[in-house]
Amino acid sequence: xxxxxxxxxxxxxxxxxxxxxxxxxxxxxxxxxxxxxxxxxxxxxxxxxxxxxxxxxxxxxxxxxxxxxxxxxxxxxxxxxxxxxxxxxxxxxxxxxxxxxxxxxxxxxxxxxxxxxxxxxxxxxxxxxxxxxxxxxxxxxxxxxxxxxxxxxxxxxxxxxxxxxxxxxxxxxxxxxxxxxxxxxxxxxxxxxxxxxxxxxxxxxxxxxxxxxxxxxxxxxxxxxxxxxxxxxxxxxxxxxxxxxxxxxxxxxxxxxxxxxxxxxxxxxxxxxxxxxxxxxxxxxxxxxxxxxxxxxxxxxxxxxxxxxxxxxxxxxxxxxxxxxxxxxxxxxxxxxxxxxxxxxxxxxxxxxxxxxxxxxxxxxxxxxxxxxxxxxxxxxxxxxxxxxxxxxxxxxxxxxxxxxxxxxxxxxxxxxxxxxxxxxxxxxxxxxxxxxxxxxxxxxxxxxxxxxxxxxxxxxxxxxxxxxxxxxxxxxxxxxxxxxxxxxxxxxxxxxxxxxxxxxxxxxxxxxxxxxxxxxxxxxxxxxxxxxxxxxxxxxxxxxxxxxxxxxxxxxxxxxxxxxxxxxxxxxxxxxxxxxxxxxxxxxxxxxxxxxxxxxxxxxxx
Numbered sequence: 001x002x003x004x005x006x007x008x009x010x011x012x013x014x015x016x017x018x019x020x021x022x023x024x025x026x027x028x029x030x031x032x033x034x035x036x037x038x039x040x041x042x043x044x045x046x047x048x049x050x051x052x053x054x055x056x057x058x059x060x061x062x063x064x065x066x067x068x069x070x071x072x073x074x075x076x077x078x079x080x081x082x083x084x085x086x087x088x089x090x091x092x093x094x095x096x097x098x099x100x101x102x103x104x105x106x107x108x109x110x111x112x113x114x115x116x117x118x119x120x121x122x123x124x125x126x127x128x129x130x131x132x133x134x135x136x137x138x139x140x141x142x143x144x145x146x147x148x149x150x151x152x153x154x155x156x157x158x159x160x161x162x163x164x165x166x167x168x169x170x171x172x173x174x175x176x177x178x179x180x181x182x183x184x185x186x187x188x189x190x191x192x193x194x195x196x197x198x199x200x201x202x203x204x205x206x207x208x209x210x211x212x213x214x215x216x217x218x219x220x221x222x223x224x225x226x227x228x229x230x231x232x233x234x235x236x237x238x239x240x241x242x243x244x245x246x247x248x249x250x251x252x253x254x255x256x257x258x259x260x261x262x263x264x265x266x267x268x269x270x271x272x273x274x275x276x277x278x279x280x281x282x283x284x285x286x287x288x289x290x291x292x293x294x295x296x297x298x299x300x301x302x303x304x305x306x307x308x309x310x311x312x313x314x315x316x317x318x319x320x321x322x323x324x325x326x327x328x329x330x331x332x333x334x335x336x337x338x339x340x341x342x343x344x345x346x347x348x349x350x351x352x353x354x355x356x357x358x359x360x361x362x363x364x365x366x367x368x369x370x371x372x373x374x375x376x377x378x379x380x381x382x383x384x385x386x387x388x389x390x391x392x393x394x395x396x397x398x399x400x401x402x403x404x405x406x407x408x409x410x411x412x413x414x415x416x417x418x419x420x421x422x423x424x425x426x427x428x429x430x431x432x433x434x435x436x437x438x439x440x441x442x443x444x445x446x447x448x449x450x451x452x453x454x455x456x457x458x459x460x461x462x463x464x465x466x467x468x469x470x471x472x473x474x475x476x477x478x479x480x481x482x483x484x485x486x487x488x489x490x491x492x493x494x495x496x497x498x499x500x501x502x503x504x505x506x507x508x509x510x511x512x513x514x515x516x517x518x519x520x521x522x523x524x525x526x527x528x529x530x531x532x533x534x535x536x537x538x539x540x541x542x543x544x545x546x547x548x549x550x551x552x553x554x555x556x557x558x559x560x561x562x563x564x565x566x567x568x569x570x571x572x573x574x575x576x577x578x579x580x581x582x583x584x585x586x587x588x589x590x591x592x593x594x595x596x597x598x599x600x601x602x603x604x605x606x607x
Contacts, residue, residue, distance in 0.1 A: 014206070018199035019192050026188040034181060041173045046148065049089070049168050053152040056086050057164045060096055061154045064161055076105045076115070083107055091145075091169035096154075097124055098162045119165070127151035127163040137170070145171040209237050213244050225252030275343075275364035278350070279308045281357060283320040295343060295364050296334070308362065312345065323347050323360055331367070342368045395423045447490035447576055451600040454485040454526050458519050461498045465506065473511050479518040486600040487526055489577050494597075497573045500566040501530045501593045508534035508591070525579070526599065531592040537585040545583055546571040570595070 063078045079096050083105070087094050093108035101118045123136070136149045147167050154162035209232050216229050225248055229241045269276055275292030279285055285308055288300040296303070296311065308323075309315035312332055332343040344367045350359035398416045406412045458480060466476050505515045513533040520527045537545060546567050574581040574595045585591035 014203035015196050015199035018195045018202075022191050022195040023188065026184070026191060030181070030184040030188065034177060034184070037180065038173070038177050041176065042170070045168075045170060045173055049092075049148060049150060049166065050152075052087055052089065053150055053164055053166055056083065056094065057152045057154045059086060060164060061156050061161065064098075064154065065156050079105050080107075089168060091172065093167045095119075095165040096162060097128070097165060099128060099160060101125070101128065104162070121151070121165065123149060123151035124163050124165050127153040127165075128160050145169045146174065205232075206237065208232065209241050213241060216244065216248065220248060220251065223255070225249075225255060275362075275366075277303075277308060277311070277362040277364065279360045279362075281359050283308050283323075283360065285311060286359070292364055295341065295366055308360065312362070324349055324357055332364075340368065341366065342371045392423075392427070395420050447493055449488055449490055451486055451488055452491055452494075454487045454519060454528070454597065455480055455483065457487075457491070457494065458498070458517060458528060461495060461502065462517055465502050469506055472506070474506060474509055475512075475514040477514050477516040479516065479520075481519060481521065485519065485521055485526055487597045488600040489597055490573075493573045493576070497570045497595070498528070498530075500570045501595075504566065504593070505530050505532035505534070505591075508532060510534065524599065525596045527594055527596050529592055529594040531590060533590045536587045536589055536591050537583065538587050542583055542585060546581070 059082050060079055063075060063082060083094055083096075087107070093106065095106045096104040097119055098104055101120075101124065103115050103117055103119060105115060138147050138149055139145070147169050150166045150168070152164045152166070153160045154164060209229065212229050216227055219227050228245045228248060231238050231241045231245075269287075269289035272289060272291055275295045276287070276289045277285060277292050278287035284305050285300075285303045288296075288298075288303055293299050293303075298311070303311060307315070307320075309318065309320060313334070314323075314330075314332075326347045329344050329346045332345055334341040334343065344365045346363045346365075348361050348363075349357055350361060352358045398420045402413060402416050406416055459478070462476055462478060502515065502517075509515060509532045515533075516529075516531040518527075518529040518531070520529070571581050578598055579596040581593070581595040583591060583593050
């Protein structure tokens with residue numbers, strides 16, 4: 001299973017949610033608290049400043065209207081003393097201005113230079129012009145402090161006799177607010193750390209059983225149902241874990257049952273002699289057994305998800321819907337590894353419980369050998385019928401002629417009787433060859449195997465044919481070693497084999513021709529060859545010379561008395577001796593028949 005990235009983990013999500021909640025709550029509380037606190041401090045500052053300004057204005061008014069003769073000190077001195085007593089605010093400067101806009105006194109030493117000078121500040125002018133005070137907040141150019149500016153008129157008997165001009169720094173308030181914000185920030189940071197730790201702890205208590213269940217699901221996916229999820233509590237997650245364990249037990253039972261059935265089915269499919277191919281409802285291959293892989297020369301991995309119509313070469317003349325309604329089997333012709341293979345396919349429909357078509361099962365049976373045997377049987381019957389009909393027809397014609405009076409003719413009758421006798425003998429030879437082939441095809445047929453000297457055996461057969469053909473001017477040339485070569489075989493059957501091959505060589509050799517017989521020992525076998533100087537065999541006919549009833553020149557073979565079974569019998573004899581027979585020929589330049597025999601290992605070891 002793919003590993004979850006850290007930032008996608010539920011742990012991180014829970015912690016982030018908790019942290020965001022605390023952060024938002026602290027921010028909302030902090031903004032509201034600081035805003036309210038700032039407003040309250042500013043309001044208190046303004047109220048205090050205004051009250052003190054009114055108090056100063058009242059006392060200054062009293063000093064201004066006092067008769068100068070009654071006091072010893074000057075007005076400025078009295079006002080300075082008054083300001084010292086009444087206006088003790090830090091970072092606040094006060095100027096007292098008379099009705100002529102002349103500065104009477106100032107608390108800030110830097111502003112003492114303006115005493116006795118006229119002021120041009122609009123706030124002072126407006127205060128002298130009316131009883132309404134003018135206030136404003138400015139940023140001082142020298143210090144950069146935010147400063148509250150207030151001009152309060154001094155009124156005596158409804159007449160403005162002066163004004164009090166105050167500049168009070170508000171930086172102390174904002175410094176306090178900054179300290180408070182820093183405290184809130186620190187508190188928020190600590191709260192976030194605590195919340196993150198708490199969130200991690202809480203997330204672990206929630207996700208630990210979930211992670212355990214995820215591990216259990218992974219293990220179950222791998223086929224292991226022995227593990228159970230730990231139940232941490234009796235809450236919803238605990239109930240889920242308990243239910244998960246129950247599900248695991250039920251899945252274990254179901255998996256065991258399914259696995260048993262699967263093994264049975266797999267064993268049946270593996271050992272079936274027929275091929276099985278299963279598809280889904282769209283005709284896509286989902287299953288092939290081993291026998292089907294061998295028949296179709298394609299592995300299951302290669303065929304999975306391919307279309308059955310293409311796999312069976314049915315897509316050119318059929319559609320998938322036709323297979324769903326197919327009842328009768330279909331013969332499929334394949335060329336696999338350069339060999340023709342014929343398969344018989346039976347189709348059945350896979351249905352759901354609702355009756356809906358859900359796929360197709362194709363059962364393939366290899367009928368190549370059956371079709372070949374059937375074809376050979378039909379060809380054999382046709383050939384036997386033809387070979388028997390020819391002499392029978394000839395015999396019937398000659399016998400009818402004899403019956404019609406030719407028997408009384410001394411010149412014709414002997415010839416007709418001789419022909420009838422020859423055809424009878426040919427039929428007898430044909431029947432004998434057929435009986436011999438039938439015996440050799442039988443499973444109960446056994447040969448009398450014995451050790452023999454191949455050199456003596458071949459020379460003896462050649463000697464016999466030299467005596468029989470001394471009047472035909474045919475020469476025999478021998479390439480046979482002088483030493484004894486032991487082989488294992490049935491002497492009578494090997495004599496028949498060599499007789500058939502040499503007889504064919506004699507039949508097709510021209511007068512004065514030479515037949516070369518070769519005996520060549522090789523590493524683990526003996527090769528015997530017979531070569532003639534006849535017309536040879538066309539290249540296209542060579543693969544069929546050992547077929548039953550096959551003749552290269554049919555007319556000539558019949559004239560020479562052949563049955564077309566001699567080479568077929570020769571092939572069966574060689575196969576029975578665990579040997580191999582073949583022919584090589586070039587048209588117009590002769591033919592060579594060769595066959596092999598195994599050594600007699602006992603005699604060979606002893607020699």
